[in-house]
Amino acid sequence: MMVSRIQDTMVAYHIDRRHVVEKIVSVNRYLMLKLEPGEDDEALAEAISEAVINLLDAWSENVERPLVQRAKEISSWFVQGGREELPPVPLPTHPCTNQDTEEFYSLEN
Secondary structure, three states, X not given: OHHHHHHHHHHHOOOOHXXXXXXXXXHHHHHHXXXXXXXXXXXXXXXXXXXXXXXXXXXXXXXXXXXXXXXXXXXXXXXXXXXXXXXXXXXXXXXXXXXXHHHHHHHHO
């Protein structure tokens, strides 16, 4: 539908198809030159890349490594039998009453 409108307009105003194609090509070239990255764009991209790398390095140093170290400490505590040092957790004598069971199953539906 859009193509037919353009063609009708071209006929009404006596616009040559070759002239339209030349205009489209020239606009294309203009946009390519205008949008081509310049020296400033390359410098900006380099600065952004460096900032992101520095941010990732800081994350690794200040967050990731301490978390990994803490995870290693916790896992070694379990492996070395650290659980035996803590008193056992007392279990209730009646962990679940009939009323609790009915309420639990009613929440599932």
